[in-house]
Each structure stands twice: as structure tokens, then as C-alpha cells.
Amino acid sequence: MPAPVSNSPRIRLFKSERLEKLTLISPRTFALSWGFMLPLIALVGWINAGRHPDTAAFAGLIAAGVIAWTLFEYVMHRYLFHLESDRPVVKWFVYLIHGNHHASPNDPLRGLMPLPVSVSVGGLVWLACLAVRGASGTWLLLGFMTGYVTYDAVHFACHQWPMRGRIGGLFKRHHMRHHYVDEDANFAISALFWDRIFGTHIRSLKRENTG
Numbered sequence: 278m279p280a281p282v283s284n285s286p287r288i289r290l291f292k293s294e295r296l297e298k299l300t301l302i303s304p305r306t307f308a309l310s311w312g313f314m315l316p317l318i319a320l321v322g323w324i325n326a327g328r329h330p331d332t333a334a335f336a337g338l339i340a341a342g343v344i345a346w347t348l349f350e351y352v353m354h355r356y357l358f359h360l361e362s363d364r365p366v367v368k369w370f371v372y373l374i375h376g377n378h379h380a381s382p383n384d385p386l387r388g389l390m391p392l393p394v395s396v397s398v399g400g401l402v403w404l405a406c407l408a409v410r411g412a413s414g415t416w417l418l419l420g421f422m423t424g425y426v427t428y429d430a431v432h433f434a435c436h437q438w439p440m441r442g443r444i445g446g447l448f449k450r451h452h453m454r455h456h457y458v459d460e461d462a463n464f465a466i467s468a469l470f471w472d473r474i475f476g477t478h479i480r481s482l483k484r485e486n487t488g
Contacts, residue, residue: 287384288377299393301386304433310392311426318422322415335416342406342420347468349421350428355464355477382456388433395425428467435466454479 291297323330358375362368372380378387399422406414406421431448434440440449448469455463462479465471472478 287386288381290373290377300391302389302391303386304389304437306392307389307429307433311422314396315419315423315426318415318419322413322419325412325415335413338410338413338416339420339423342417342422343424344420345417346421346424346428347465347471350424350467351465351471351475354466355475359460359464379456379460383436385433385437388436389429390425395429399425424467431467 289297290300322335326335354375358371360367360371362371378384381387399418402421403415403418406417408414410417432452434445435449435452438445440446448466451463451469451472452466459479462477463472464477469478
């Protein structure tokens with residue numbers, strides 16, 4: 278399948294060519310990188326488990342990590358990525374991490390999180406998981422990062438692929454409404470139920486405004 282191409286010119290974020298390259302990532306690099314790193318995290322967790330691994334407990338930790346990611350995704354998108362401030366440095370930071378995506382939503386090399394950011398955040402999350410659960414915290418990390426990879430893949434697909442199927446269309450419509458109907462709603466991308474729980478689903482908001 279050929280790589281998707283954006284028709285709009287790419288927004289430049291840094292004068293430095295080296296820094297600019299760090300803001301870009303191709304879908305192939307993303308797939309190869311996380312296709313290697315997720316099994317590596319699982320391997321580290323398995324080695325730390327010792328001779329008598331509790332597979333049921335580890336499965337529970339992975340599931341907890343995935344759920345934690347979905348909530349993290351929603352909170353970050355709603356409160357950090359759309360943070361409003363009069364301070365120039367804050368405005369610049371928000372534009373750097375997310376605002377440029379709204380300005381040029383179909384750029385195929387900015388539809389996925391660059392590795393310097395995702396790996397760094399993942400490292401901090403790993404430290405937090407180890408602090409909470411000890412060695413078994415690696416399984417929490419595995420669930421969290423699996424949730425992240427799923428989120429990024431769904432987000433990329435929403436912008437680059439037609440997604441005409443029933444399920445794919447549901448995700449695409451939900452996210453496109455965030456971009457083109459109301460940027461202050463439909464914050465969830467991989468776990469759409471959070472918008473209904475927190476009252477930020479566009480249809481729910483319309484019913485409240487007209488009810």
C-alpha cells in the first residue's frame with residue numbers, strides 16, 4: 278500500500294533542521310519501532326516474573342494498563358492539548374504538541390507521535406509503574422503502551438484512510454467531528470465511551486442545548 282500523501286504544505290515548527298526532523302515520523306517507522314518495542318517490554322516482564330509467573334495476574338495488569346491509557350488519552354487531549362492561555366510560551370507549547378495538527382490535520386508525517394516523545398513519556402510511565410507495583414509494573418506498562426499504539430494507529434487511520442466499515446466509520450466520524458464541528462468536544466479517540474461519561478460527546482451536547 279503506498280504511503281498517504283498530504284496535499285497541503287507542511288507546517289514548519291523549528292528553524293533547526295535537526296529539531297524539525299524529530300517532529301516527523303512515517304507510518305513504517307512507527308510500525309517497525311513499536312513492533313519491536315512492545316515484544317521487548319513483554320520479554321522484560323517475563324524475565325522479571327521468575328520461574329513461576331502468575332499469568333492471570335499479569336493479564337489483569339495488562340488490562341489495567343490499557344484502561345489507564347484510555348483515560349490518560351482523554352484527559353491529555355481535553356486539558357493539555359487544548360489548553361487555553363494568554364501566555365505566549367504556553368500558546369507556543371500547545372501549538373507545538375497539538376495545535377499544528379489542527380492547522381494541518383492530514384499531514385501523514387505528523388499523524389503519529391514522534392518516537393522521542395512517546396519513548397520518553399513511556400520511560401516516565403515505566404518508572405511510575407515500577408514504583409507502584411515493583412517488577413510486575415512492567416506488565417502495567419505493556420498494557421499502557423499497547424493502548425497508546427492502538428490509539429495512535431486509530432488516529433492515523435481516521436485522517437489517512439477512508440474507513441468505510443461500520444466500526445471504522447464510527448471512529449472516523451467521531452474524530453472528524455472534533456476537527457470540523459466542535460474542537461471542544463469528542464476528545465476520545467480509541468475509547469469513545471469517555472466522551473459520553475464526561476458529557477463531551479457532540480450529540481449529547483446538542484441534546485442538552487436543545488432540551
